[in-house]
Amino acid sequence: MQDKQAMIRVKDLVKKYDDFTAVKGLSFDVFEGEIFGLLGPNGAGKTTTLEIIETLRQKTSGEVFVNGLSIDRDAHAIKQIIGVQLQAAGYYPNLNLIELLELFSGLYGVKAKPMEMLEKVNLQEKAKARYKALSGGQKQRFSIATTLINSPKIVFLDEPTTGLDPQARRNLWQLIGEIRESGTTVVLTTHYMDEAEQLCDRVAFVERGEIIALDTPDQLIDNLLKTGFERKKEVKGANLEDVFIHLTGQEWREG
Numbered sequence: 001m002q003d004k005q006a007m008i009r010v011k012d013l014v015k016k017y018d019d020f021t022a023v024k025g026l027s028f029d030v031f032e033g034e035i036f037g038l039l040g041p042n043g044a045g046k047t048t049t050l051e052i053i054e055t056l057r058q059k060t061s062g063e064v065f066v067n068g069l070s071i072d073r074d075a076h077a078i079k080q081i082i083g084v085q086l087q088a089a090g091y092y093p094n095l096n097l098i099e100l101l102e103l104f105s106g107l108y109g110v111k112a113k114p115m116e117m118l119e120k121v122n123l124q125e126k127a128k129a130r131y132k133a134l135s136g137g138q139k140q141r142f143s144i145a146t147t148l149i150n151s152p153k154i155v156f157l158d159e160p161t162t163g164l165d166p167q168a169r170r171n172l173w174q175l176i177g178e179i180r181e182s183g184t185t186v187v188l189t190t191h192y193m194d195e196a197e198q199l200c201d202r203v204a205f206v207e208r209g210e211i212i213a214l215d216t217p218d219q220l221i222d223n224l225l226k227t228g229f230e231r232k233k234e235v236k237g238a239n240l241e242d243v244f245i246h247l248t249g250q251e252w253r254e255g
């Protein structure tokens, strides 16, 4: 991993909100082409860290480079090469999905192909629907489509599968995998450890504004096992989620 190029370099990042320090000197690299997960409890500082990297929030101190560009000097250039999930508030209620993608493309100053983008996230049949008429999973997929408008080098996904049913989550994992296969670096936050284990090449655990572990999921699990850790209960070869998927099928549900 060491000779891989750092797509994101965070050094000694600190963020204070008045006298509360939410991020306490974080340092980590995200390598080109990997899926990197920021994990940790509510309030640990994950979103704050992401939004500083995305140039949407001011840091207190430290250094952040995105594809070699400094967030202090090159914020505009960084915005051109990253894909960020837009807030649902920006989804004008009277526009359909095609029109929204056209609008956002115009804001980025790029000529996107809305129908192709909807096909990527399996929403072609909803092209003429309004955002508010979509199910939760469809809304998430549309939101991911908006991150791809400017063909970014990096996409940031903040809890992309929260609130989705098991099929929709698995299908989104596939979509996120495909985004990476197409050469895009992915940084995500999640509270689902199965998701992190399945998707992420490396994860950082953040607690109270500090990184307490950073490695591949496999290595982190091996490290835990080396301490003599054993699961209390014998684990069965399947779990209730497997039953759910087996009973209800793998396909996209909210067609």
Ligand SMILES: Nc1ncnc2c1ncn2[C@@H]1O[C@H](COP(=O)(O)OP(=O)(O)OP(=O)(O)O)[C@@H](O)[C@H]1O
Binding pocket: 017, 022, 040, 041, 042, 043, 044, 045, 046, 047, 048, 049
């Ligand atoms: N604008 C703000 N003003 C003051 N405090 C804030 C602000 N934004 C976040 N915080 C505080 O900073 C800490 C980190 O918040 P942050 O949203 O980064 O956490 P998180 O790890 O993303 O949490 P979650 O998993 O709940 O999304 C929290 O204690 C939060 O209350």
